[in-house]
Amino acid sequence: MADLTKIEEQEAEKSLSEEVERKSHTLEKDSGINLEAKGSTSDTGHSTENELASDNQDNTAKKRKLDPEDDTPRKKKQIGHGQAVAAHYNELQEVGLDKRSQSRIFYLRNFNNWTKSVLIGEFIDRVRQKKSDITVLDLGCGKGGDLLKWKKGRIKKLVCTDIADISVQQCKQRYEDMKGRCRYNDYIFDAEFIQADSTKDLLASKYDDPYISFDICSCQFVYHYSFETYEQADMMLKNACGNLSPGGYFIGTTPNSFELIKRLEASETNSFGNDVYSVKFEKKGDYPLFGCKYDFHLEEVVDVPEFLVYFPLLEEMAKKHGMKLVYKRTFREFYEEKIKNEEHKMLLRRMQALEPYSTFGDSRLVSDKPDDYEHAKEFIKDGKAKLPLGTLSKSEWEATSIYLVFAFEKQL
Numbered sequence: 001m002a003d004l005t006k007i008e009e010q011e012a013e014k015s016l017s018e019e020v021e022r023k024s025h026t027l028e029k030d031s032g033i034n035l036e037a038k039g040s041t042s043d044t045g046h047s048t049e050n051e052l053a054s055d056n057q058d059n060t061a062k063k064r065k066l067d068p069e070d071d072t073p074r075k076k077k078q079i080g081h082g083q084a085v086a087a088h089y090n091e092l093q094e095v096g097l098d099k100r101s102q103s104r105i106f107y108l109r110n111f112n113n114w115t116k117s118v119l120i121g122e123f124i125d126r127v128r129q130k131k132s133d134i135t136v137l138d139l140g141c142g143k144g145g146d147l148l149k150w151k152k153g154r155i156k157k158l159v160c161t162d163i164a165d166i167s168v169q170q171c172k173q174r175y176e177d178m179k180g181r182c183r184y185n186d187y188i189f190d191a192e193f194i195q196a197d198s199t200k201d202l203l204a205s206k207y208d209d210p211y212i213s214f215d216i217c218s219c220q221f222v223y224h225y226s227f228e229t230y231e232q233a234d235m236m237l238k239n240a241c242g243n244l245s246p247g248g249y250f251i252g253t254t255p256n257s258f259e260l261i262k263r264l265e266a267s268e269t270n271s272f273g274n275d276v277y278s279v280k281f282e283k284k285g286d287y288p289l290f291g292c293k294y295d296f297h298l299e300e301v302v303d304v305p306e307f308l309v310y311f312p313l314l315e316e317m318a319k320k321h322g323m324k325l326v327y328k329r330t331f332r333e334f335y336e337e338k339i340k341n342e343e344h345k346m347l348l349r350r351m352q353a354l355e356p357y358s359t360f361g362d363s364r365l366v367s368d369k370p371d372d373y374e375h376a377k378e379f380i381k382d383g384k385a386k387l388p389l390g391t392l393s394k395s396e397w398e399a400t401s402i403y404l405v406f407a408f409e410k411q412l
């Protein structure tokens with residue numbers, strides 16, 4: 001795949017690093033996290049307790065925050081965002097296979113799904129080397145898009161949780177249907193379903209078994225919703241990692257803040273994107289550590305505000321919960337690494353995660369924009385490549401390449 005970005009990654013990194021420097025004093029005070037250990041100068045002297053509130057750009061909230069007893073406006077806003085997210089995901093219709101295969105982002109969705117499959121499969125294998133009965137927490141399970149992956153991984157128990165109640169019901173129904181289709185000696189895991197806002201509710205008090213411990217917490221395309229405030233991001237981490245057994249993994253996928261800022265800084269406006277996705281920030285040049293909101297739109301699927309997750313900060317915060325980062329790759333790096341494995345390559349084909357390309361003008365291509373296949377045309381021009389070539393349209397590739405995969409391991 002061609003590199004579709006122009007400006008240097010370091011520039012975006014610099015913007016965010018400067019931000020960390022400015023805000024680290026506040027953060028240290030609020031959280032007890034020592035950012036100096038990461039090499040940032042914490043003693044800038046001009047951060048105050050109120051700076052996080054000002055990040056929310058809500059003047060009323062800013063004023064009220066001066067009164068430590070009164071956090072009403074902030075709370076209202078947080079509830080508002082959680083509800084908006086839940087309402088959005090609740091309203092999303094479940095789409096049948098027929099309709100899905102006609103979608104403009106058919107291959108993009110499959111590609112993202114392949115990425116999750118490989119990641120999940122790999123960490124199940126790692127745990128299985130140590131034990132056979134695997135218990136998993138699917139944090140932000142949605143409508144149960146990963147249920148089959150857990151079945152394939154032959155786990156013993158799954159706890160599914162999401163803020164959107166209708167999604168949780170649909171996830172449960174999907175599980176019951178799967179179970180109903182099981183033949184005589186077919187195996188399926190036990191499951192439990194919980195509706196909760198994982199940025200505010202403590203999941204530990206909601207499990208059927210209060211002593212449950214997980215081997216894996218999987219958080220796919222969810223964690224960024226928590227970065228509205230430090231408290232919310234920390235609560236989601238607590239939920240993700242608090243009940244993990246030593247040696248257990250917190251794995252997930254989330255937008256890569258460096259990539260987002262890189263694209264934003266390269267744009268002439270406050271937004272960027274193409275015909276399948278768009279991202280709109282409130283402003284450029286100021287990226288608070290928490291509450292750095294942007295509107296994310298993905299054709300047919302997502303249209304909600306999200307929050308920038310500055311990954312080095314997540315890494316620091318995770319340490320407080322006994323977690324160590326053991327794996328982090330951009331989607332591009334992950335694809336390039338995993339495609340070398342024949343099994344993953346075959347799965348990519350089976351899941352139709354790449355579009356078969358032979359020539360532009362083929363009416364079956366998802367995009368009718370010639371530019372969208374320039375990279376493929378270039379690749380096959382010497383006539384040596386085997387056709388059809390597996391690829392993604394440029395617009396889909398741009399959309400998927402904003403993400404990264406991560407894995408943290410619980411320390412003994």
Ligand SMILES: C[S@@+](CC[C@H](N)C(=O)[O-])C[C@H]1O[C@@H](n2cnc3c(N)ncnc32)[C@H](O)[C@@H]1O
Nearest residue numbers: 089140141142145162163164197198220221225
């Ligand atoms: C993009 S969907 C991903 C769903 C699923 N993990 C998947 O990969 O198919 C994001 C999910 O995160 C859930 N979510 C967002 N904020 C949440 C919160 N505070 N607590 C729990 N779930 C949340 C949404 O309701 C939605 O189902």
